[in-house]
Amino acid sequence: MTNDDIQKIIFDALAMANNGREADSQIPLSTETQLYGTGGHLDSMGLVSFLVDIEESLQDSGIYISLSDERAMSQQNSPFRDVQSLSGFIVQLIGEN
Amino acid sequence: MIAHFLDIMRKNPEHEALVSSQFSVNYRELLERYEQYRSWIARNRIPSGAVVSFDGDYSPNSVSLLLALASNKNIVVPLSNDSRNHFSEFREIAATEYDISLDGSEAKLQPTGRNADHPLYEQLRGRDSAGLVLFSSGSTGKSKGIVQDLEKLMQKFRIPRKPMRMLIFLQLDHIGGINSLLYSLANQGTVIVSDKRTPSSVCKAIQEYKAELLPTSPTFLNLLMLSRAHEEYDLSSLNLITYGTEPMQESTLQKIAKILPDTELHQTYGLSEVGILRSKSRSTDSLWLKVGGEEFTTKVVNNTLWIKSDSAMLGYLNAPNPFDEEGFLDTGDLVDQDGEWIKILGRASEIINVGGYKVYPAEVESVLLDMPDIDDVVVFGEDHPIIGKIVAAKFKLAASKTHKQLKAEMLGFCKDKLQSYKIPGKIYITDDETYNERYKRMRRKEKI
Numbered sequence: 001m002t003n004d005d006i007q008k009i010i011f012d013a014l015a016m017a018n019n020g021r022e023a024d025s026q027i028p029l030s031t032e033t034q035l036y037g038t039g040g041h042l043d044s045m046g047l048v049s050f051l052v053d054i055e056e057s058l059q060d061s062g063i064y065i066s067l068s069d070e071r072a073m074s075q076q077n078s079p080f081r082d083v084q085s086l087s088g089f090i091v092q093l094i095g096e097n
Numbered sequence: 098m099i100a101h102f103l104d105i106m107r108k109n110p111e112h113e114a115l116v117s118s119q120f121s122v123n124y125r126e127l128l129e130r131y132e133q134y135r136s137w138i139a140r141n142r143i144p145s146g147a148v149v150s151f152d153g154d155y156s157p158n159s160v161s162l163l164l165a166l167a168s169n170k171n172i173v174v175p176l177s178n179d180s181r182n183h184f185s186e187f188r189e190i191a192a193t194e195y196d197i198s199l200d201g202s203e204a205k206l207q208p209t210g211r212n213a214d215h216p217l218y219e220q221l222r223g224r225d226s227a228g229l230v231l232f233s234s235g236s237t238g239k240s241k242g243i244v245q246d247l248e249k250l251m252q253k254f255r256i257p258r259k260p261m262r263m264l265i266f267l268q269l270d271h272i273g274g275i276n277s278l279l280y281s282l283a284n285q286g287t288v289i290v291s292d293k294r295t296p297s298s299v300c301k302a303i304q305e306y307k308a309e310l311l312p313t314s315p316t317f318l319n320l321l322m323l324s325r326a327h328e329e330y331d332l333s334s335l336n337l338i339t340y341g342t343e344p345m346q347e348s349t350l351q352k353i354a355k356i357l358p359d360t361e362l363h364q365t366y367g368l369s370e371v372g373i374l375r376s377k378s379r380s381t382d383s384l385w386l387k388v389g390g391e392e393f394t395t396k397v398v399n400n401t402l403w404i405k406s407d408s409a410m411l412g413y414l415n416a417p418n419p420f421d422e423e424g425f426l427d428t429g430d431l432v433d434q435d436g437e438w439i440k441i442l443g444r445a446s447e448i449i450n451v452g453g454y455k456v457y458p459a460e461v462e463s464v465l466l467d468m469p470d471i472d473d474v475v476v477f478g479e480d481h482p483i484i485g486k487i488v489a490a491k492f493k494l495a496a497s498k499t500h501k502q503l504k505a506e507m508l509g510f511c512k513d514k515l516q517s518y519k520i521p522g523k524i525y526i527t528d529d530e531t532y533n534e535r536y537k538r539m540r541r542k543e544k545i
Contacts (some may be wrong), residue, residue, distance in 0.1 A: 022512070037326070048522055
């Protein structure tokens, strides 16, 4: 799975989340998009659903990893800060899988 | 009882009462607004004993209106913006006679033409007490209206306690929010309101307004650590964190104790039906607690906690009386017991606790069943490491759809019908029957 594939999965999950959001609060699909934390577009519930979507898309490609685990929570820099950090986190988890 | 509150508020008029990025008022200003609402109520001829709703979150207006309605002996139905989608349902159940909207600068009054003659209301009017109506979701999906004697709730604040600068986390239509507000008013405290209830917004308000007390939920503490907002802001003013509304994970408690070593952690226990119990944690990182206080008696029957309380509700507006013959109420919470100490294990029933919010499967199912091409759907909880439980739904479809199509449709369909925490985060499509031989829905995960 290439970095582009992972980024597409993240964008697809953002697009999915946008289905449940009003027209004036759509999340932009960009590598710069802030996800969770200060300035982030997602609240806690939004983050949880978003991570589930990504996990499911990865499963469709035969990759079984959990993004919302204790480890992610205890990392120095939250991997859920923005699209880029999340993408790096997924690459790392797949590498270890 | 209202008079007692007003006396205390008058004692130190220049003391800050309520502060946020939008407003800052002292007790003198709050009392002035209270008097203005008293006159407004008189001008509009809202009679004592009338059932009156108002919508809005914490603000100088909502707090002074609440007090003015209480002093007019009204039965008050506070509605917070969190439950905006349910306003008309809640007003219907409460049979409100007047609806007040605080949206905008002026209060707008709407007489409804209803006649609220429920026997519980008559009981309140008979004893010349102000009332309070709160809502909890019913197991059949319909919200239950809980009638409280507001003055009895206020009684327990007669004993002076420490004034605190408290960040209010739960809204005015939650027993925890009402309890926090009354505590603060009765003790010359300061209520701090954050712009949002996200970790960074709450931490920012703690830093800016030097909050000493944060009443919150275990899930919020989990999210706080996840967002690492505590590293961006100075939380050194925080002396005490109280947590309740759902079972606390031991690991979360230990982590937060490590991150905030100078902050005391204290578990609380309460229910809309009986109020908030005074409780004592065995130690700051222990889940064992003693509940009770002068006005509460507890018993454990079949590992389930039962509570009897002076400040218990009068009853439900739209559900049977849940008290036993001795006046105890089944909390539905499973507990472990060690002498006088108890440990809350979780709900006995199938309620899904999503980050401290209770979700009743039937309510979500009834919305999802209105979607096109759905044969049946069952809703249940799945474990989730961040928020405890996530709502999951298993669909039986009438027409073929991909997983992604169905999810996109469901999100769009639910966005104005359910609060976000009730919308399933995980969905499944099945060809199997979704009910058992007795035509009872199977809400068990292993059937997937």
